[in-house]
Amino acid sequence: MTTAIIGTGRIGSVIARQLASGGETVRLSSADRESARALAAQIGPAAVVAAGNHDALQGADAVVLALRFAVLKSVITEIADRLAGKLVVVPSNPLGMDAQGNISRLLPEGQSSGKVIAGWLPAGARLAMAFGTLPADVFEAASNRSPEPAVLFYATDDDRAGEEVERLIRTAGFEPVKAGGIEQSSRLEVGGDLHELVVGPAQARSLIGGA
Numbered sequence: 001m002t003t004a005i006i007g008t009g010r011i012g013s014v015i016a017r018q019l020a021s022g023g024e025t026v027r028l029s030s031a032d033r034e035s036a037r038a039l040a041a042q043i044g045p046a047a048v049v050a051a052g053n054h055d056a057l058q059g060a061d062a063v064v065l066a067l068r069f070a071v072l073k074s075v076i077t078e079i080a081d082r083l084a085g086k087l088v089v090v091p092s093n094p095l096g097m098d099a100q101g102n103i104s105r106l107l108p109e110g111q112s113s114g115k116v117i118a119g120w121l122p123a124g125a126r127l128a129m130a131f132g133t134l135p136a137d138v139f140e141a142a143s144n145r146s147p148e149p150a151v152l153f154y155a156t157d158d159d160r161a162g163e164e165v166e167r168l169i170r171t172a173g174f175e176p177v178k179a180g181g182i183e184q185s186s187r188l189e190v191g192g193d194l195h196e197l198v199v200g201p202a203q204a205r206s207l208i209g210g211a
């Protein structure tokens with residue numbers, strides 16, 4: 001199957017590599033196309049460089065928006081007419097950096113980023129918050145772990161999105177565990193209790209119940 005990956009920076013490039021090594025075709029797009037081109041050259045025939053964000057969705061079953069939170073809304077607007085009927089996967093943390101390099105949450109405390117992003121999507125798009133719980137280097141190191149796979153948590157309100165994102169998580173070499181509905185995305189983000197955890201399925205399920 002085919003997944004568009006918009007944003008080929010630190011997390012997008014690792015997601016693309018892991019999906020491609022699991023057999024997925026990836027269509028890549030970045031701001032200036034250079035990082036998408038370099039990544040595609042590294043991945044090989046399983047990767048296609050798209051002509052732009054809109055073109056990345058051509059023939060894709062799903063899209064991963066591996067973008068900083070501040071640009072998500074404008075990219076969603078740009079590709080909105082291609083999102084109906086598609087799984088939209090968002091790994092973004094709702095963080096921003098000021099001119100002094102201070103990092104802060106861009107949403108009020110307690111506001112779910114998943115709910116906010118759901119409000120930006122057109123009707124018919126199916127949202128899952130996923131692939132953002134582990135730092136890129138940890139993600140790469142933990143994929144295809146043996147004998148017990150590492151877990152990637154996800155959150156969604158949509159059963160079909162859940163099935164689709166579980167397939168992508170397995171393709172990337174992890175075991176999927178649902179944290180809950182989209183309002184639970186704050187558990188997945190930086191500062192959340194499920195963020196940056198490399199755990200197996202049994203421990204993951206006990207953590208879900210223990211919140």
Ligand SMILES: NC(=O)c1ccc[n+]([C@@H]2O[C@H](COP(=O)([O-])OP(=O)(O)OC[C@H]3O[C@@H](n4cnc5c(N)ncnc54)[C@H](OP(=O)(O)O)[C@@H]3O)[C@@H](O)[C@H]2O)c1
Pocket residue numbers: 006007008009010011012029030031032033034035036053066067068069071075091092093094095131132133134135136137
């Ligand atoms: N880095 C991590 O370890 C990590 C882990 C988990 C979650 N996350 C979350 O994932 C998100 C991305 O983080 P990151 O570290 O991967 O950021 P990053 O390295 O800065 O990469 C951002 C990517 O977005 C692309 N981009 C920017 N504006 C765009 C536009 N208008 N259209 C298409 N592509 C555009 C950039 O293109 P160019 O390459 O052309 O500049 C770049 O490839 C953040 O919200 C972060 O919180 C990151």
